[in-house]
Amino acid sequence: MASNGKSPLAKRNILVTAGEGNTGRAILECLMEGADFKGKYASVSALVFSDDDDDLVSMGVTVLPYEKIKDSLVKEMTNAKIDTVLLIPPARKDKMRLSKVILEAAKATKAVTNLVLLSSAGCDLAERHNQPRLREFIDLEALAMQPKSLPETGDTGHSPVIVRAGFYAExxxxxxxxxxxxxxxxxxxxxxxxFSPVALGDVARVCAYILTSQGPHGIADEVRGQLIVLTxxxxxxxxxxxxxxxxxxxxxxxxxxxxxxxxxxxxxxxxxxxxxxxxxxxxxxxxxxxxxxxxxYVSDIPFVHMFGEKxxxxxxxxxxxxxxxxxxxxxxx
Incomplete structure (x- = not known):
């Protein structure tokens, strides 16, 4: 416990990518308005790929417009003291390229200890020639986990989590x-x-829980390093x-x-x-x-463990x- 009586979580600075999308908005709403999560951080920022962000600003989220800051992304993340990134791959054809840019920027700051990737359930069972969009998530997972084994990136990705969300009921x-x-x-x-559709709100709760969890290495040990399949x-x-x-x-x-x-x-x-x-x-x-x-298959045990309900x-x-x-x-x- 810090000398000022505040939890180390109060110093956490979170960045959610693709914050303007339905998934990003749901997670940001959880963080900013959810009773279980509100206040468990110093700041919340959203990296957005469109101009539709007025409601994010009204929620109190700091909006980082990618097109305007892409040449100074590392500087912007450093200035915002980002130490926790939730990487939601944007629903665009160039999502792999953009995800690489974000991950490289995170490594360059050498300050992003906590790295959470929102992946997709079923990506490991997809065939590259039949389901290439699904299989892309396997490549993204490999990229997200890479900094963990690279000493030159400092503590980047020291507390990684992959969440494979199932088919959204929405x-x-x-x-x-x-x-x-x-x-x-x-x-x-x-x-x-x-199949086992999962509500977007439940995926958002799980992500918010992980992002605000606390452990000796950043994210809580109960989820740190976990591959969480959620249906x-x-x-x-x-x-x-x-x-x-x-x-x-x-x-x-x-x-x-x-x-x-x-x-x-x-x-x-x-x-x-x-x-x-x-x-x-x-x-x-x-x-x-x-x-x-x-x-x-059904995989709801992680949710039950976190919230004590289905x-x-x-x-x-x-x-x-x-x-x-x-x-x-x-x-x-």
Missing amino acids: NLLLYTKQAQGQGQLPIPIDAKHK GPMMVAGAELAEAASQALGTRMEFKSITESQAKKIFNSDQGEEVDETEKEYLLEYYSLVREGKTA PQAMPEFFKAYSSEFKPKKRRTK
Whole structure:
């Protein structure tokens, strides 16, 4: 304990990359507003790749616009006294290049002790020729872990953590038009193939927990050096997913198995206009992994260990988004 009575955590300066994305925003909200995390740091910054950052500023986050500071990134990180980085690879075609830039900048500061990478569940089971976007995360994990074994980078990456997040349940919001219009969830998987969607909010809580954890080497020893695979608490096939929605919404919802080409049409319609092309490719690859039977597992023990409760189950997810999925009643005169 420091002489001023403050925990060493109060000196922690956190940087979250791709802070303008849905995942980054959710994690930043947890850090800035969550009762379990608020105040357990000196500062929180967000490296952003777009101009859509007004709400981050209003939350109290220091925004670092990449395009404006890319030539002085090391200096900006040093001035902000960044010692903890959550690397969220941006959903862009050049995410590998940008991730390398961020990791090189972290090494150059020789001050980023805590390095957390948000990776993807299933990347280790993906085939490079069939699921290249998924397999990229294996390459990113290798890059993120590299500083640990390089003495010339000082303490960079001395406390590393990899979080492999499963399929985000919020991706199902891409099908709200069909859910509201036809009472259907059209997904490019077959009836018997299972996966375990995880709520974005639960992934955000886990990341915030890790970033604000405390140990003798930086991040707490219970998570330091861990490869954490995080899914939802239940495996569901298409019909079971629809049944969970039916129970939560109080109305009949059906699963519809569609082809990959039909899924592409949905993604390329106005429903998917806010989704980056690389993210669409990633989603299609994850669905192909489901069809190959490689996602039929649950990994929620890390969440239970951290919070003493199960992560959000699918019925709870559909209840939370009932206004988005519930079929609209037709108006009659």
